[in-house]
Amino acid sequence: xxxxxxxxxxxxxxxxxxxxxxxxYSDSASNYFPWYKQELGKRPQLIIDIRSNVGEKxxxxxxxxxxxxxxxxxxHITETQPEDSAVYFCAASIPGGGADGLTFGKGTHLIIxx
Amino acid sequence: KAGVTQTPRYLIKTRGQQxxxxxxxxxxxxxxxxYQQTPGQGLQFLFEYFSETQRNKGNFPxxxxxxxxxxxxxxxxxxxxxxxxxxxYLCASSILFGTLNEQFFGPGTRLxxx
Numbered sequence: 001x002x003x004x005x006x007x008x009x010x011x012x013x014x015x016x017x018x019x020x021x022x023x024x025y026s027d028s029a030s031n032y033f034p035w036y037k038q039e040l041g042k043r044p045q046l047i048i049d050i051r052s053n054v055g056e057k058x059x060x061x062x063x064x065x066x067x068x069x070x071x072x073x074x075x076h077i078t079e080t081q082p083e084d085s086a087v088y089f090c091a092a093s094i095p096g097g098g099a100d101g102l103t104f105g106k107g108t109h110l111i112i113x114x
Numbered sequence: 115k116a117g118v119t120q121t122p123r124y125l126i127k128t129r130g131q132q133x134x135x136x137x138x139x140x141x142x143x144x145x146x147x148x149y150q151q152t153p154g155q156g157l158q159f160l161f162e163y164f165s166e167t168q169r170n171k172g173n174f175p176x177x178x179x180x181x182x183x184x185x186x187x188x189x190x191x192x193x194x195x196x197x198x199x200x201x202x203y204l205c206a207s208s209i210l211f212g213t214l215n216e217q218f219f220g221p222g223t224r225l226x227x228x
Contacts, residue, residue: 001173034216043118043204043219044157089157101147101159101170102217 002027004092006105014113019080021108023090024072030092033066033073034102039086047088048075077110085112116141118207118220126226132193135223139186139207145169146188147217148180151202160203163188164210192225200227 003026013019025033031052036044050057050064050073057064061080066073077084090105119138127133139146147170148160159172163182180190186207192199202224206217 036219043221045219046216049216091157101162101172102149102157103159104149104157106156 002030002092002094002103004090004103004105006090006108008108009106010109010111012111012113013080015080015082017080019075019077019084019110021075021088021090021110022072023074023092023105024070025092025103026071027092027094028068028071029094032093033064034091034093035064035075036089036091036104037086038089038107044089080110080112082112082114085110118205118218120203120205120220120223122223123221124224124226126228127195128228129195129197131195132191133195133225135190135192135203135205135225137188137190137205137207137220139188139205140218143207143209143218144186145208145210145215146182146186147206147208148188148190149204149206150174151204151222152200157204160190195227197227200225 006023034049035047037047038044048062048064050066061078063076087107087109089107091102093102121136145164147162150158162170166182177193182188202222204219204222206219208215208217
């Protein structure tokens, strides 16, 4: 089945700096890559997603890049703010869902230092 | 539009008991997926239901089962509870079958097995 590795597990950045979280996946058939943000005690919420026919997608301060050849995708957050502090999960999904459904990475705890 | 709701929010059970969790998807959403979230394993896919049929199943023992009703509400059952079943159980709904569509998560049910 699909396996998603996510790094780093913890990331601390100064407010205003950029943060980058990286994920790799194993199944070349995967073609949907969402990113979820989970604040403490709250439900995961989709912040951005990308499909395999697109190399990059941007939404204000958040961007995601996808390299299908290398089977990795990354989340970029620019001009970080205190409210960006949360756990971020990447995920991968194959067409039709497959037996693995959405396969998540283990998460990155992003800490924004004031 | 109301979000995904889950009941109960908290449960305490003892080993050997069984438990039923409930999930009501967003109105109009026909797909419901279930995930187990633990600090050590992260978010793991349990199963997905669409039109009252289980479409996908993750790598969990047969003690974990579910069903979906004609109104798209879903229930998850865990029999013969073990200590390791203590986790946050999240359901997510999407409009269509398959995890290529944005999934909206509920607040989760926190299950503690003593």
